Amino acid sequence: MVQKALSERALHLLRVLISRYIDEGEPVGSKTLAQESGLNLSPATIRNILADLEEMGLIAAPHTSAGRVPTVQGYRVFVDSLVVAQRPAPNLMENIRRDLVVEGATPQEMLSRVSDVLSSLTQLAGIVTLPRRATTTLRQVEFLSLSENRILAIIVVNEHEVQNKILQTKRAYSASELEQAGNYLTQAFCGKDIYEVRSVLLREMQVAREHLNSAMIELIDVADALFPSTPKEDFLLSGQANFFQFSDLSDMDQLRNLFEAFKEKRDILHILDQCLYMSGVQIFFGGEQGDHLLKGCSLITSPYRVEGEVVGVLGVIGPTRIAYDKVIPVVDITAKLLSAALEFKK
């Protein structure tokens, strides 16, 4: 299918057709277009142009006597060069900020709120990936005695993210032993990538073993279990109930597939990852590259940042038939507000 140059007029008709289809949800015929296009053309002429658009794969007819509906390729052209993002309501930004920034909220809670805000604002499903820095540098390791044979290990990474874990030990350790071990690990690995610590620790210990007393060695052996070997990837999803409003996906089967896809998070994460490296609002159509995942759906995303670095993606998922002009600004603004809020919190 050669991408023949499209006349200005044909593109205009495509825009009107898709806008109308998005509003009404029903195939659009030549008569309707003749009235609404503002071009003063007869339905017959419109039909000729529609035939061209159909030949190029931008629109399709469900059956002989229905109007035309956009194909995925048609939507692609629409969102890439035809849609005009609507000016957001003046108080939109303030509303989002209010919902997002709640006193004493942890970053985790904020992400969950973002997802809720997106879904309630757009009546679609909201999605946010957990932040994941390119570099996850270790800052500090501390041990705290909980009881006879349990100690709490605390790891601080990046600027101020904290992970902790309870460790079982064979015997009790004194406060000074714990402090010593913490200091050793902090000193040895501060600034290192946390996912490399584990392998380095193994090698290091061969050498250092002689300089350390047995208590230290035991402790550090236990601590080995602390360091994760792969970053945890996940996303938060909310507003799934909205899927039932999508009259487009009236098939039970299609809905089912959608839910299966969200359960098996891997594939979705893969798609979201791609959006991580693009700047600004991205739109992905399910089935565009021939994949059946998310078929009939579209995904509107924007990356968000912490300290200037892109760490995650947020957005919405809905049917292909979405009011893009309204949704795009919402996603855009939300991403910016989240970035700003995380800057402030962390």
Next chain:
Amino acid sequence: MVQKALSERALHLLRVLISRYIDEGEPVGSKTLAQESGLNLSPATIRNILADLEEMGLIAAPHTSAGRVPTVQGYRVFVDSLVVAQRPAPNLMENIRRDLVVEGATPQEMLSRVSDVLSSLTQLAGIVTLPRRATTTLRQVEFLSLSENRILAIIVVNEHEVQNKILQTKRAYSASELEQAGNYLTQAFCGKDIYEVRSVLLREMQVAREHLNSAMIELIDVADALFPSTPKEDFLLSGQANFFQFSDLSDMDQLRNLFEAFKEKRDILHILDQCLYMSGVQIFFGGEQGDHLLKGCSLITSPYRVEGEVVGVLGVIGPTRIAYDKVIPVVDITAKLLSAALEFKK
């Protein structure tokens, strides 16, 4: 509707009818029952008995020329006194244990696994409430300096549960100042219920303010934000995708309501709470007490324990038409295994 005494024979027929309906999913007629009941009665006689059962509200006919289906009251009688829990597969217990107890899993992860196990084993939706002790006693408070104006606060409650939070401060604090403040709070509130700390702290400070230096007072004022005023209630749900298999809930609307109910967690939690105080496997039917929530669904739960104390509920949610004889043992065993596993881990 007076609960007239039911003949042995009528109850037998009720059991056969419901079993058959659960298997086949279609209304059961008198002819079928005559063949399958093993009673050597003619369809006409069966019809008389069925008329009695219908009059008592235990079964109903969708329309004149269909067979009978159980009502919620019928199911109630069935699960309370007719169903015989099937002997679980011999390796079931071992399989669940293997899925549940993974090396290095935190309690939180284990709950999430429980929910997954339940849903995949029963093809229903699995549900687990977060554990909530009757008493949440404070054990220890520690402060750790992260940077100039951020400190990490760590609170240990009950035996070995840990909560932490990052606090913003106006100025930097020395290690000894932090230790002193931690010790003070630990000493003052160790053994107290964590949800009372906040209010006590306010009063206490009026008195103690004179004995403490200004650094301490500042710190403890900040720490006030640490203590939650209400326990967090929540549940984990998995296998929602299975809802689409429930041919019974073929209505889009009904499914939609279900998802709305899960989003608005409050009502579901309220129901689960009731199951907390009953021992053993409980079965709840949506719509039984006239509430429309979970209508057409049933909930099979069992409480689970930590250190002998009931702290949460787990179970499955599905359509009213469920293979109770198979599902009940699964829920029962899972609850016992989770209790055992938490005993060991914590």
Next chain:
DNA sequence: ACTAGCACTCTACTATATAGAGTGCCAAGG
């Protein structure tokens, strides 16, 4: 290049008929 006209196709809706399943009731028999 545009348009009016027309035959054609396909859907959605309505009406109608029919087979089958299951019931309730009655009268007869143990």
Next chain:
DNA sequence: CCTTGGCACTCTATATAGTAGAGTGCTAGT
């Protein structure tokens, strides 16, 4: 009194046919 065969009745599900309406593609004329 409990049980049973017989029978008329009701309701559903399915198939068939007919109709109105919408929209198209094509052709011929401007």
